[in-house]
Amino acid sequence: MDVNSKAYKELLKKRPLNVQARFGSESMGLVSGRDIVAAAKEVDSIVLAANARHPLVIKAVLKAAKKKNAAVLIELAKSESTYCGANYDNIPDYALKYSSEMGHGAVFGLHVDHYAIKGYEDVLKGVGHLSKILVNGFTSVAIDASHLDDYDNFVATRSIAGWLPSELGLEVEVGEIKGPGELSTVEEAKYFIGGLNSWGIFPDYLAISNGSLHGTYDPTVGQMEGIDLNRTKEIADVIAPYGVTIAQHGISGTPLHKVSTFRKYGIRKGNVATLFQNVYFGIKMDPETGNAITEGGTYTKEADRGISTELWNEIVNAGDSKGMSRKSGDYKKLNLPFCDRILSEPQYIIDRTVDEMQYWAERFIVAFGAEGSADAVAEVMSRRSDHNASPDRKVLGFRSDYTAKNAPGKASKDGNNYDD
Numbered sequence: 001m002d003v004n005s006k007a008y009k010e011l012l013k014k015r016p017l018n019v020q021a022r023f024g025s026e027s028m029g030l031v032s033g034r035d036i037v038a039a040a041k042e043v044d045s046i047v048l049a050a051n052a053r054h055p056l057v058i059k060a061v062l063k064a065a066k067k068k069n070a071a072v073l074i075e076l077a078k079s080e081s082t083y084c085g086a087n088y089d090n091i092p093d094y095a096l097k098y099s100s101e102m103g104h105g106a107v108f109g110l111h112v113d114h115y116a117i118k119g120y121e122d123v124l125k126g127v128g129h130l131s132k133i134l135v136n137g138f139t140s141v142a143i144d145a146s147h148l149d150d151y152d153n154f155v156a157t158r159s160i161a162g163w164l165p166s167e168l169g170l171e172v173e174v175g176e177i178k179g180p181g182e183l184s185t186v187e188e189a190k191y192f193i194g195g196l197n198s199w200g201i202f203p204d205y206l207a208i209s210n211g212s213l214h215g216t217y218d219p220t221v222g223q224m225e226g227i228d229l230n231r232t233k234e235i236a237d238v239i240a241p242y243g244v245t246i247a248q249h250g251i252s253g254t255p256l257h258k259v260s261t262f263r264k265y266g267i268r269k270g271n272v273a274t275l276f277q278n279v280y281f282g283i284k285m286d287p288e289t290g291n292a293i294t295e296g297g298t299y300t301k302e303a304d305r306g307i308s309t310e311l312w313n314e315i316v317n318a319g320d321s322k323g324m325s326r327k328s329g330d331y332k333k334l335n336l337p338f339c340d341r342i343l344s345e346p347q348y349i350i351d352r353t354v355d356e357m358q359y360w361a362e363r364f365i366v367a368f369g370a371e372g373s374a375d376a377v378a379e380v381m382s383r384r385s386d387h388n389a390s391p392d393r394k395v396l397g398f399r400s401d402y403t404a405k406n407a408p409g410k411a412s413k414d415g416n417n418y419d420d
Contacts (some may be wrong), residue, residue, distance in 0.1 A: 026100075031139065040376075
């Protein structure tokens with residue numbers, strides 16, 4: 001957006017309170033996730049949500065957002081914050097740095113992805129931790145208690161969500177995202193969202209298990225992209241009366257022509273993480289899906305893409321020392337020890353890496369129908385008198401209808417971690 005326009009200046013005045021408190025003197029277009037999803041609904045688009053496992057992802061996605069005049073989300077899962085150089089402390093600072101470098105004008109939110117809750121102790125810890133994160137400038141939160149039984153998921157999610165500021169974005173989850181197989185059901189989605197609504201909890205997005213996978217699809221072991229859009233639409237239709245839409249996780253590895261149809265199935269948020277990591281590592285990728293291509297049981301590094309071959313070899317050696325397969329998804333855990341090394345690469349390597357990530361971000365923005373959505377965010381914000389983006393929704397049911405006794409069933413636990 002034009003930073004000198006009346007619309008952008010008004011947008012700055014109506015940013016969330018936590019943003020104004022920390023960045024009030026800055027012209028950074030950091031807005032509530034509530035405003036971003038409201039605009040996406042109005043213009044029939046999907047919001048690109050990019051996981052910033054490395055700070056350069058932030059730079060690339062903000063450049064793409066400004067160029068395409070699209071509202072985006074920069075996000076990081078709670079688990080990612082423990083093994084990535086970008087974290088909840090420094091992401092707002094990186095966002096300010098990169099937004100300032102390009103003269104501001106990008107409209108975006110900062111989203112806490114997959115804030116995992118595994119029990120009541122995590123609920124209590126989350127109060128202090130999320131307080132710090134929100135004061136730091138994040139404008140949207142995804143509560144993920146999907147590991148728990150349906151009723152316990154509902155109670156834990158209700159507990160944290162009811163305590164969070166209602167003017168900030170909210171995502172919730174039912175059914176762990178773990179690839180093709182067991183899918184979230186219409187019954188549990190209706191129970192979960194209906195129960196939250198009865199307590200005055202109004203999410204923007206529901207993340208579901210619909211066949212997607214976090215990470216890379218490995219065809220050599222039979223893994224194939226398999227997002228079930230029919231089930232997705234069934235769930236989207238039953239939660240629509242509550243004002244809730246679908247957040248699609250695990251898009252890396254999905255053909256862009258399929259991605260471009262997502263809007264027809266009630267999807268309003270699209271998470272992309274591993275694809276950007278593939279780019280800055282310079283791993284050989286399928287040009288239409290972004291999926292990493294393995295050859296001979298190993299990732300293939302392309303010398304003219306991403307980081308230098310010398311640095312990649314150091315990363316491979318580090319993975320070998322930890323017993324990682326050379327096509328392991330655990331390579332994501334090498335982000336933290338090599339974050340600063342990547343930032344210290346020669347400028348031409350930084351530039352080519354950012355350019356390629358920007359190219360992919362722009363492709364997703366176009367496929368998502370999100371060009372021009374930044375203007376729609378400004379329009380949404382212009383209609384209210386102040387900063388408060390709390391949604392105007394009604395309670396549609398009774399709390400007594402959402403008990404442990406009538407909960408649909410139990411979560412399926414296989415011992416694996418699906419937090420990101």
